[in-house]
Structures are given as structure tokens and as C-alpha cells.
Amino acid sequence: MTLLEVSDWEKYSSVRTWKKNLISKNFNKEITDNAWTTKRTYFLRFLKFTGINPDELIELAKQDNESVRDLVDDFYRELIKTIQKSSASTACYSMLRGFFSNNGIITQFWSSPKIGVLQSHITDEQNPIFIKTDSGYQLDRDFIKRFLEILGFRNKIIALCMLSSSLDPSDILSLKIEDVKYQKEENIYIHGQRPKSGEVYKTFFSKECSKLVREYIELERKNALDEEILFIPEAKQLSKQYQKITGKKFYENKVRVAEFPYCTPMSGVNLDVISRRTSKKLNIHCKRRQAQPFRPKRFRHTFQQCCSRSGIPETIIDSFMGHKGSINKQYETGIKYELLDYYEQVEPMLTIYEDISKSSKIVELEKKLSRLEEKKESFTDFGEEMLNRIKKLEMENKELRDKIQS
Numbered sequence: 001m002t003l004l005e006v007s008d009w010e011k012y013s014s015v016r017t018w019k020k021n022l023i024s025k026n027f028n029k030e031i032t033d034n035a036w037t038t039k040r041t042y043f044l045r046f047l048k049f050t051g052i053n054p055d056e057l058i059e060l061a062k063q064d065n066e067s068v069r070d071l072v073d074d075f076y077r078e079l080i081k082t083i084q085k086s087s088a089s090t091a092c093y094s095m096l097r098g099f100f101s102n103n104g105i106i107t108q109f110w111s112s113p114k115i116g117v118l119q120s121h122i123t124d125e126q127n128p129i130f131i132k133t134d135s136g137y138q139l140d141r142d143f144i145k146r147f148l149e150i151l152g153f154r155n156k157i158i159a160l161c162m163l164s165s166s167l168d169p170s171d172i173l174s175l176k177i178e179d180v181k182y183q184k185e186e187n188i189y190i191h192g193q194r195p196k197s198g199e200v201y202k203t204f205f206s207k208e209c210s211k212l213v214r215e216y217i218e219l220e221r222k223n224a225l226d227e228e229i230l231f232i233p234e235a236k237q238l239s240k241q242y243q244k245i246t247g248k249k250f251y252e253n254k255v256r257v258a259e260f261p262y263c264t265p266m267s268g269v270n271l272d273v274i275s276r277r278t279s280k281k282l283n284i285h286c287k288r289r290q291a292q293p294f295r296p297k298r299f300r301h302t303f304q305q306c307c308s309r310s311g312i313p314e315t316i317i318d319s320f321m322g323h324k325g326s327i328n329k330q331y332e333t334g335i336k337y338e339l340l341d342y343y344e345q346v347e348p349m350l351t352i353y354e355d356i357s358k359s360s361k362i363v364e365l366e367k368k369l370s371r372l373e374e375k376k377e378s379f380t381d382f383g384e385e386m387l388n389r390i391k392k393l394e395m396e397n398k399e400l401r402d403k404i405q406s
Contacts, residue, residue, distance in 0.1 A: 009044060012054040014103050021102040042079075042092045043099065049075050054099075061105045068105075072096050073113045127284060127293035129302055137309060139302070141352055147294060148352070150278045154220070157212045158231055158271065162299035164206035164350045165190060166321040169272075169296040173265040178226035180213055187343065188213060189336060194322045201322030202336065204343045206350050233266035271296050303350065310346040 009015055023031050047053065050071050052060065061068040076093050093112040101107045129144075130137045144163075148156040161172050167190065180188050187204040194201065205213060213230075221230065276292045279285075284293060307317045318324070319339065 009040075009047065009054060014054040014058045014099070018099050018102045022098070038091075039095050042095060045079075046072075046075050046096060049078065058100070058103045058105065061100055061103075065106065068100070069107075069110055072110070076112055123293045124298070129294075129298070130305070139306070139349065139352070144352055147278060147282065150281050151274065154216065154231060155271070155274055157209070157216050159275075159296070159299055160209040160212060160352065161205055162296060163302060163352075164209045164347075165203040166201055166300060166303055167203065168300060169268040170265075173229075173231060173268065173271070175230040176226065177217065177221060177224050177228050177230055180230065181217060181226065186210060187340060187347075189340075192322075199322045199324055201320065202339055203320045204340065206347050208351055208354055229265050231266065233264070233270070268296070306349045307346050310349055312342055312346055316342045 010019075019031070019036070023029060050057065057068060072093070075096075076089060079089050079092060090112060097107045097110055129140060131140045148159055151159060158169075158172055161167060162169065171190075171192065175190070179190065183189060186207045188210040189202075189204055191200065191202040193199065217224075217230070220232065221228070272292075272295060275295055279292050279294050304317060304321060307320065312320075316339065320343075
């Protein structure tokens with residue numbers, strides 16, 4: 001295959017059929033630019049690996065299904081050697097299966113080859129996010145605090161949003177001001193749909209995370225419009241957008257980042273780079289293209305683990321995560337305040353900065369008892385003051401009577 005053929009890959013009828021079917025099967029009847037770019041990256045690598053154009057691959061698969069399957073397996077093994085990311089390699093294998101199945105090739109019995117333990121899994125095990133205590137497994141809060149403080153104010157809040165909810169990085173970065181600004185409850189409530197499956201997710205931010213989100217809006221996005229992105233991108237990305245819109249340079253006009261109206265979210269790749277730099281500052285090193293242990297996605301998975309360790313029913317976890325789940329999920333997880341009751345059970349485990357040694361209900365009860373004690377003391381002080389006044393009045397009354405009688 002020539003370089004020209006690779007660059008013109010979308011002109012092949014098999015690729016057009018694949019893309020058309022992807023759009024028709026998608027819940028939103030569209031495929032985002034980011035999603036298609038990702039498919040393009042790995043698909044072109046596959047084409048270069050095989051040296052066969054897309055239409056020829058389909059014809060070969062019709063004649064000899066096993067040989068094409070072997071090509072895909074070989075590419076998968078080669079991919080694992082370079083990226084060492086289980087999620088990326090698995091997604092790539094599924095993407096290639098999708099290309100063939102959408103062109104009428106039977107891939108029912110295709111499955112990614114077993115490759116043993118991934119280096120990323122070993123790295124995760126060497127950098128655990130849970131520690132064992134007398135009361136069971138808990139988050140390693142001391143380490144997480146150090147990690148969060150290096151991230152900086154905005155990125156720290158983004159990380160806490162992922163840790164205390166079920167949202168993907170893309171979900172967090174796509175949040176708008178209006179999604180959170182007008183909520184009055186202590187726990188910010190977030191609900192939406194997974195773009196591919198159409199499954200509804202319903203989740204919350206922890207109380208400490210919700211406070212920080214509101215503080216961020218007050219400090220950085222106070223004058224932003226409701227439809228603008230909540231978490232503003234890096235200044236470099238803003239600069240390009242500003243110059244594209246106005247034709248002027250961002251810094252020469254001294255535009256404050258917080259005041260620049262921006263509706264395009266920052267890239268998830270950019271967030272991953274920030275996390276990688278933070279890990280490096282903590283002397284946690286990983287190879288190039290290897291999944292870093294404290295990647296943004298891992299915080300989302302940590303939320304799911306905390307739910308399981310707290311005994312939350314699977315149907316509720318499915319509702320938090322936006323998973324398809326069991327057929328009974330829709331009957332058990334419909335009401336926001338019922339979900340909040342479950343969330344409050346796991347919230348102490350997800351809380352990083354506040355005292356989590358006691359459950360939130362016990363803490364609230366202790367606050368009420370403390371307020372009652374304060375009222376009791378004030379009533380006691382008031383009673384003693386009134387008694388002293390009465391005694392004083394009685395003394396004055398007695399002195400007055402003595403004077404009259406004398």
C-alpha cells in the first residue's frame with residue numbers, strides 16, 4: 001500500500017459503510033470528531049501493519065475469515081508492546097471487529113488473544129490507591145492529598161469530581177455553568193446519558209467537592225454565561241481560540257482567562273498529560289506510552305470500587321455509573337432522593353479532607369446534640385441571671401419597707 005492510499009482511506013467503500021453504520025447505531029445518530037480521530041489513528045496503523053487497503057481486507061475476509069482474524073490478532077499483540085494500555089488495546093480490537101462486522105464479515109467468534117499481565121496492571125499494583133486499616137480498606141488519603149495539591153486548584157477540583165462521582169473525564173470537562181450553579185443542596189446532582197449506549201447516569205458530587213466547585217465558580221467563573229464550559233481550558237488553548245475569533249493576540253490584549261467566554265471543553269488528553277506530570281513530581285515514573293497509575297480514568301474506577309466496598313447494591317451502582325445493568329434497574333433507581341440515601345452511605349469513604357472516621361449521620365447527630373447543649377447552657381445562664389435579679393429586687397423591696405416602717 002502506498003502512502004497516498006493510506007491518506008485517502010476514507011474514500012474506500014468499506015470505510016464509508018463502516019462509518020455510516022456507526023452513525024446509525026449511535027444513540028445520538030452522530031459520531032464525534034474526537035471519536036472518529038481515535039479510530040482513524042489506530043485504523044491507519046493497522047493498514048500500514050498489514051499493507052492491504054480496506055476494500056481488499058474485506059474481500060480477503062470473505063474468502064478466508066481465519067487469515068484476517070490472525071492479522072488482527074498479530075496487530076493486537078504488536079500494539080500491546082507499544083502502548084501497554086488495556087483499555088486502549090481492547091478498544092482498538094473492538095474497533096477493528098466493528099469495521100469487519102459492519103461490512104458483513106462474521107466476527108462472532110473473534111476475541112482478543114490472551115497476553116498475560118499488562119505492565120499497566122503491575123504499575124497499578126505497585127501504586128495502590130487503597131490501604132488496609134483496622135476498620136477495613138480505605139483510600140490512601142495522605143497520598144491522594146499530596147497528589148491533589150500538586151495538581152493546582154482547577155485540576156484538583158476536576159480530580160475530586162471524578163473521584164466522588166461516576167463521571168468520565170469527558171463528562172466532567174463538558175459540564176456547563178448552568179449544570180451546577182443553581183443547585184442549592186449540599187451534594188451537587190449530575191445526570192445525563194452515555195453518548196454511545198444512551199444509558200442514563202445519575203450521580204452526585206461529595207459535599208466537600210461541591211463546596212470547591214462553588215468556590216471555583218465564585219473565583220474563576222463568576223461572570224461567565226450559563227451555557228459556558230465550567231472548567232476553562234489551559235491558557236494556551238484559550239489563546240488559539242481567542243486569536244481565531246478576534247484576530248488579535250490573547251496576551252497583548254491582557255484578557256483575563258476567567259473572563260473569556262469559552263464553550264469548547266479542554267481535551268482529555270491534556271488532562272492525562274497534567275496527571276502524568278504530577279506523578280513524575282511524586283517520583284512515580286512510567287515508560288513512554290505506558291498507562292500511568294494515577295490516570296484520570298482510575299479515579300472513576302475508584303468510585304465504583306468504593307461503592308462495592310460500602311455494600312451498595314449492583315443496580316444502584318449501575319445507575320451511578322450509567323451501565324446497562326439488570327432489567328430491574330429502572331424500577332429501583334428512579335428517584336433522586338433515594339439515590340442520595342445510597343450515596344450518603346459511600347460518601348464518607350470518598351471524602352478526602354474532612355473527618356471520615358464516623359458516618360455522616362453520626363456526625364450530623366453530634367452536631368444537633370452540640371447545638372442543644374449550647375441552647376441548654378444559654379437557658380441556664382438566662383435562668384441564673386433572672387434569679388439574681390429577683391434576689392436583688394427582693395433586697396431593694398425589703399430595704400424600702402424598713403425605711404417606711406421606721
